[in-house]
Amino acid sequence: MFKEKYDVVVIGAGPAGSSAAYEAAKRGLKVLLIEKRAEVGSPIRCAEGVGKEGLEDLGIKPKSEWIANEVKGARIYAPSGDYITLEASMAGSEVGYVLHRDKFDQYLAKMAVDAGSELYTRAMAIGLKREDSEIVVRIRHFGNLYEVRTPIVIGADGFESLVGEWAGIRTRLDPKDINVTFEYRITGAKFDPDYTEFYIGNEVAPGGYVWIFPKSEKEANVGIGVLLSRVDSEKKRPKYLLDKFLKEHPKYRGKIIAVISGAVSVSKPLEPSYTDNVMLVGDAARMIDPLTGGGIIHAIISGRAAGETAAKAIEKGDYSKRSLKEYEARWKPKIYEKLLRNYLAKEIFVKVSDDVFNKIVDALKDYDFSRINTYELLKAIGEKYPEVVEELSQYL
Numbered sequence: 001m002f003k004e005k006y007d008v009v010v011i012g013a014g015p016a017g018s019s020a021a022y023e024a025a026k027r028g029l030k031v032l033l034i035e036k037r038a039e040v041g042s043p044i045r046c047a048e049g050v051g052k053e054g055l056e057d058l059g060i061k062p063k064s065e066w067i068a069n070e071v072k073g074a075r076i077y078a079p080s081g082d083y084i085t086l087e088a089s090m091a092g093s094e095v096g097y098v099l100h101r102d103k104f105d106q107y108l109a110k111m112a113v114d115a116g117s118e119l120y121t122r123a124m125a126i127g128l129k130r131e132d133s134e135i136v137v138r139i140r141h142f143g144n145l146y147e148v149r150t151p152i153v154i155g156a157d158g159f160e161s162l163v164g165e166w167a168g169i170r171t172r173l174d175p176k177d178i179n180v181t182f183e184y185r186i187t188g189a190k191f192d193p194d195y196t197e198f199y200i201g202n203e204v205a206p207g208g209y210v211w212i213f214p215k216s217e218k219e220a221n222v223g224i225g226v227l228l229s230r231v232d233s234e235k236k237r238p239k240y241l242l243d244k245f246l247k248e249h250p251k252y253r254g255k256i257i258a259v260i261s262g263a264v265s266v267s268k269p270l271e272p273s274y275t276d277n278v279m280l281v282g283d284a285a286r287m288i289d290p291l292t293g294g295g296i297i298h299a300i301i302s303g304r305a306a307g308e309t310a311a312k313a314i315e316k317g318d319y320s321k322r323s324l325k326e327y328e329a330r331w332k333p334k335i336y337e338k339l340l341r342n343y344l345a346k347e348i349f350v351k352v353s354d355d356v357f358n359k360i361v362d363a364l365k366d367y368d369f370s371r372i373n374t375y376e377l378l379k380a381i382g383e384k385y386p387e388v389v390e391e392l393s394q395y396l
């Protein structure tokens with residue numbers, strides 16, 4: 001059973017938690033990794049898309065056990081039905097592979113265990129208390145209550161994180177910074193396995209988009225994200241809108257074999273993401289890309305940074321805020337600027353009218369995206385629709 005004391009307790013065995021546990025255990029720390037669900041990674045709550053470059057940069061070699069499909073790129077559809085095609089490398093951190101997300105999470109968790117972490121599933125953290133400059137974590141496991149002591153807690157408990165609030169970090173989000181999601185796994189339709197597809201527009205998905213992520217020719221994750229602040233009636237609920245979309249796009253209709261609901265933050269990343277004895281990683285620290293909703297790669301980056309910082313703190317014997325500040329110095333140079341930039345882009349995206357979406361896609365549909373940059377994009381749009389550039393520049 002649980003030991004009385006660990007060097008680090010990691011709460012949540014998603015990509016962030018398992019990566020943190022792996023890095024800490026690899027450095028010889030006594031690590032406890034707890035997961036409230038019965039099985040790591042299951043049930044899946046994800047569209048399962050991940051960028052190839054993101055994985056490559058992390059040194060994670062693709063494995064057939066957790067890759068369902070590899071795509072060439074993404075198609076982005078305007079409300080008019082026109083679309084632009086982007087190569088995978090241009091299409092953000094969700095486009096490249098479609099995963100078996102449960103197997104992927106289990107692969108990362110196994111790495112953490114092989115490095116020496118103790119993993120318990122059906123083990124749910126239910127509170128923290130500070131005692132003599134350490135933390136006591138209260139855990140419910142098969143109906144029994146346990147307490148373990150540790151100088152460092154890593155909160156990897158996802159979007160619904162409580163660890164931050166327990167530790168005194170305010171993690172609550174504004175409804176305008178939350179996308180509520182609904183997704184079907186559909187089989188028996190005919191999907192294009194080479195492209196991930198996105199549908200944008202205020203009627204289709206207010207403040208978000210519909211996605212089709214093909215796992216094969218026959219199977220895909222078909223989902224929707226809608227800005228919570230725009231859900232002001234039954235007809236704006238994600239399920240209603242997704243069902244409507246499928247009625248209007250019968251080619252994607254098939255047998256529904258799974259239903260998934262959840263939410264993602266589309267906010268700025270949390271600052272600070274640490275306090276005395278505690279670091280927050282991944283979705284718990286709001287590290288999802290606010291424009292695309294992708295968070296797997298960022299979860300791993302921040303998890304690794306927290307595991308490395310924990311090892312340093314244990315070596316120094318200093319678990320104070322001052323010492324854990326190093327955590328931000330490790331994750332920020334890698335993703336902070338991108339998260340802020342995409343937060344600003346999202347703030348513009350949610351204000352754009354369908355007419356403007358149509359004009360942008362119309363102006364860009366024959367554009368060569370291998371030489372994309374913002375200036376050239378605006379130039380291409382401005383040549384055809386100068387009024388659109390004028391409207392966008394108001395927001396910029």
Ligand SMILES: Cc1cc2nc3c(=O)[nH]c(=O)nc-3n(C[C@H](O)[C@H](O)[C@H](O)COP(=O)(O)OP(=O)(O)OC[C@H]3O[C@@H](n4cnc5c(N)ncnc54)[C@H](O)[C@@H]3O)c2cc1C
Pocket residue numbers: 011012013014015016017034035036037041045046047048049050093094123124125126156157158159181182183223260261262263264281282283284288293294295296297299
């Ligand atoms: C519908 C949907 C589609 C998405 N699609 C994509 C996509 O295609 N690509 C992409 O990159 N990102 C996607 N995301 C986001 C992505 O899933 C997250 O960014 C990613 O899972 C973050 O990893 P994490 O480890 O921080 O959190 P999670 O993966 O959420 O892991 C948190 C873990 O903590 C556990 N836990 C929570 N509370 C406790 C507790 N008290 N005690 C013990 N355990 C606890 C949970 O059970 C969970 O296993 C999607 C999200 C949603 C909701």
